[in-house]
Amino acid sequence: MAEVLVLVDHTDGQVKKTTAELLTIAREIGTPSAVFVGSNVDAARPRLAQFGAEKVYVVDNPDVTGYLVAPLAEALATIAEQAQPAAILLPTTAHYKEAAGRLAIKLNSGVITDATGVEVADGAVNVLKQAFAASYTTRSKVTQGTPIITVKPNVTAPTAAQASATPVPVEVTVSDAAKGAKITETKPKEKSGRPELTEAAIVVSGGRGTSGDFSPVEALADTLGAAVGASRAAVDAGWYPHSNQVGQTGKQVSPQLYVAAGISGAIQHRAGMQTSKTIVAINKDEEAPIFELVDFGVVGDLFQVLPQATEAIKSAKNG
Amino acid sequence: MNIVVCVKYVPDAQSDRTFSDDKTTDRAGVDGLLSELDEYAVEEALKLVEAGEGEVTVVTIGPDEAAEAVKKALQMGADKGVHISDDAIHGSDAVATSLLLAEAIKKIGQPDLILTGMGSTDGLMNIVPTMVAERLGLPAVTLVSSLEVNGSTVTGRRDGDTASETIEASLPALVSVTDQTNEPRYPSFKGIMAAKKKPVETWSLGDLGVDAGQVGLNNAWVQVESFEARPPREQGQVVTDEGDGGTKLAEFLSTHKFV
Ligand SMILES: Cc1cc2nc3c(=O)[nH]c(=O)nc-3n(C[C@H](O)[C@H](O)[C@H](O)COP(=O)(O)OP(=O)(O)OC[C@H]3O[C@@H](n4cnc5c(N)ncnc54)[C@H](O)[C@@H]3O)c2cc1C
Numbered sequence: 001m002a003e004v005l006v007l008v009d010h011t012d013g014q015v016k017k018t019t020a021e022l023l024t025i026a027r028e029i030g031t032p033s034a035v036f037v038g039s040n041v042d043a044a045r046p047r048l049a050q051f052g053a054e055k056v057y058v059v060d061n062p063d064v065t066g067y068l069v070a071p072l073a074e075a076l077a078t079i080a081e082q083a084q085p086a087a088i089l090l091p092t093t094a095h096y097k098e099a100a101g102r103l104a105i106k107l108n109s110g111v112i113t114d115a116t117g118v119e120v121a122d123g124a125v126n127v128l129k130q131a132f133a134a135s136y137t138t139r140s141k142v143t144q145g146t147p148i149i150t151v152k153p154n155v156t157a158p159t160a161a162q163a164s165a166t167p168v169p170v171e172v173t174v175s176d177a178a179k180g181a182k183i184t185e186t187k188p189k190e191k192s193g194r195p196e197l198t199e200a201a202i203v204v205s206g207g208r209g210t211s212g213d214f215s216p217v218e219a220l221a222d223t224l225g226a227a228v229g230a231s232r233a234a235v236d237a238g239w240y241p242h243s244n245q246v247g248q249t250g251k252q253v254s255p256q257l258y259v260a261a262g263i264s265g266a267i268q269h270r271a272g273m274q275t276s277k278t279i280v281a282i283n284k285d286e287e288a289p290i291f292e293l294v295d296f297g298v299v300g301d302l303f304q305v306l307p308q309a310t311e312a313i314k315s316a317k318n319g
Numbered sequence: 320m321n322i323v324v325c326v327k328y329v330p331d332a333q334s335d336r337t338f339s340d341d342k343t344t345d346r347a348g349v350d351g352l353l354s355e356l357d358e359y360a361v362e363e364a365l366k367l368v369e370a371g372e373g374e375v376t377v378v379t380i381g382p383d384e385a386a387e388a389v390k391k392a393l394q395m396g397a398d399k400g401v402h403i404s405d406d407a408i409h410g411s412d413a414v415a416t417s418l419l420l421a422e423a424i425k426k427i428g429q430p431d432l433i434l435t436g437m438g439s440t441d442g443l444m445n446i447v448p449t450m451v452a453e454r455l456g457l458p459a460v461t462l463v464s465s466l467e468v469n470g471s472t473v474t475g476r477r478d479g480d481t482a483s484e485t486i487e488a489s490l491p492a493l494v495s496v497t498d499q500t501n502e503p504r505y506p507s508f509k510g511i512m513a514a515k516k517k518p519v520e521t522w523s524l525g526d527l528g529v530d531a532g533q534v535g536l537n538n539a540w541v542q543v544e545s546f547e548a549r550p551p552r553e554q555g556q557v558v559t560d561e562g563d564g565g566t567k568l569a570e571f572l573s574t575h576k577f578v
């Protein structure tokens with residue numbers, strides 16, 4: 001069976017859940033080979049083996065990590081030429097989407113981003129994705145070259161299938177041209193200690209209705225073990241970081257539960273959350289469009305409703 | 320400094336966007352406009368040129384109506400427009416779009432800076448900019464929320480998930496800007512009048528030297544096989560808070576095993 005390349009998303013060898021999902025999908029297309037860029041591959045190998053990676057191509061070269069995506073695309077192209085894979089799967093993040101774009105040009109291949117499902121029938125790889133603020137689902141396929149597909153988080157439940165994860169070191173020489181965009185400074189952000197927005201099973205978001213006070217939103221999020229999101233209005237007002245924005249120009253999330261507090265439900269916000277399994281809203285205005293989407297809604301003041309709900313959940317847990 | 324801004328004409332997100340029979344985005348049945356996300360790129364270009372010298376050229380690929388996107392950018396203050404339009408382009412995918420943009424930019428004359436939006440509000444793949452950079456052999460400084468040009472160096476700040484990064488490249492370069500970058504201006508009355516006299520060229524595939532076999536629906540490297548409207552969500556229960564809204568919410572969450 002042909003190899004299927006899966007780009008590993010990791011922090012210092014700590015493999016993210018999306019990688020297990022991608023490996024699971026890759027097994028339906030062919031034999032998964034992980035592509036590990038960075039150092040500390042030994043920390044990652046057990047997990048890659050558990051989810052079926054037969055090989056792990058290792059690119060441990062500072063030239064690939066200190067720049068934007070151009071060197072990564074060169075490294076992937078080198079591996080693809082060697083492996084002649086049936087498909088190349090990458091996680092859907094801004095960074096990897098851009099790498100996929102450059103790679104598509106290098107490999108003369110079609111590229112599909114933001115897949116919400118991958119179906120394999122008779123060797124053909126069909127890709128599901130959302131269109132127009134998730135009001136449509138499309139099915140498409142790559143008809144030229146090696147299908148390059150970026151897959152969203154949470155589109156499949158990872159299943160284990162032990163393999164050997166044999167390391168295959170890859171030498172890449174990064175061209176000078178690819179080193180054109182250099183990262184000159186990195187200021188790490190403080191960690192919130194909450195789950196990552198795009199991977200979280202529950203997201204609690206606040207909007208303009210919080211008037212800048214996110215504490216009831218955060219308190220509910222913490223009792224539920226949820227990530228915190230924000231509408232653009234809240235982000236533009238400087239109340240919450242842009243990296244927490246949900247919507248068209250923020251994160252697209254698809255959790256089991258999405259709670260929108262003080263958010264009206266504009267189309268651009270919906271674009272980022274309307275594929276959530278269960279949707280709950282709290283809004284003062286019973287006409288707010290967000291209520292069209294909800295499984296459960298409370299017309300009321302979030303400063304009353306959220307703390308009461310948080311307390312009730314806490315005492316239920318303790319009792 | 321000469322700047323080319325890539326702008327796209329898109330169906331209005333507020334209207335009922337859908338697909339045509341040939342499974343491409345329906346651009347005829349709904350109102351279109353200059354993608355809001357590209358206004359940030361136009362604004363940034365205008366600011367840079369106003370602070371120094373040079374010209375802003377906007378380029379769009381799209382059907383006849385796409386001329387509206389060029390017009391809006393000229394009204395905001397861009398100097399010149401190029402509209403790539405040809406029946407054979409209909410249905411092109413991102414790969415072909417990037418080819419046409421790259422060829423158009425070469426024909427305009429390699430600028431110091433290419434500016435783009437962070438994504439088009441219809442497709443939102445966010446990949447055309449880096450593909451154009453790849454084709455032109457240029458560095459791409461992408462998704463920046465602020466940007467500065469000093470001599471021949473462009474510096475951008477990117478607000479990432481785990482870190483905020485400073486990114487640097489030498490000109491010529493491509494830069495894509497987010498909706499955090501600036502506050503796009505509205506065209507003034509003067510701007511609207513002035514735009515009428517600004518030069519707009521319309522180029523066909525032939526003008527770009529691109530073969531019809533490289534673009535269009537039948538040559539797209541990604542084919543949409545089918546599309547399906549998402550079933551509308553059925554509205555569930557909505558209660559009005561009468562002092563127990565939070566308790567009811569908590570009950571809902573525990574019945575559905577979220578607690
Ligand atoms: C190109 C483009 C991209 C965009 N991208 C995004 C995006 O990614 N994400 C996004 O969110 N938006 C995006 N927007 C903006 C979007 O159109 C809306 O403006 C935004 O979502 C509104 O945020 P909001 O719901 O918090 O504010 P509002 O629309 O002002 O709604 C606030 C709501 O809070 C309610 N409220 C007020 N006080 C209380 C209270 N005490 N208790 C309960 N409820 C209360 C009000 O009834 C109201 O419904 C984009 C817009 C454009 C043009």
Ligand SMILES: Nc1ncnc2c1ncn2[C@@H]1O[C@H](COP(=O)(O)O)[C@@H](O)[C@H]1O
Binds near residue numbers: 325444446
């Ligand atoms: N048809 C087009 N004409 C001009 N510019 C485009 C076109 N399509 C995409 N772009 C540019 O590429 C950016 C990203 O588009 P996309 O990759 O489609 O999300 C947009 O913000 C535009 O600047």
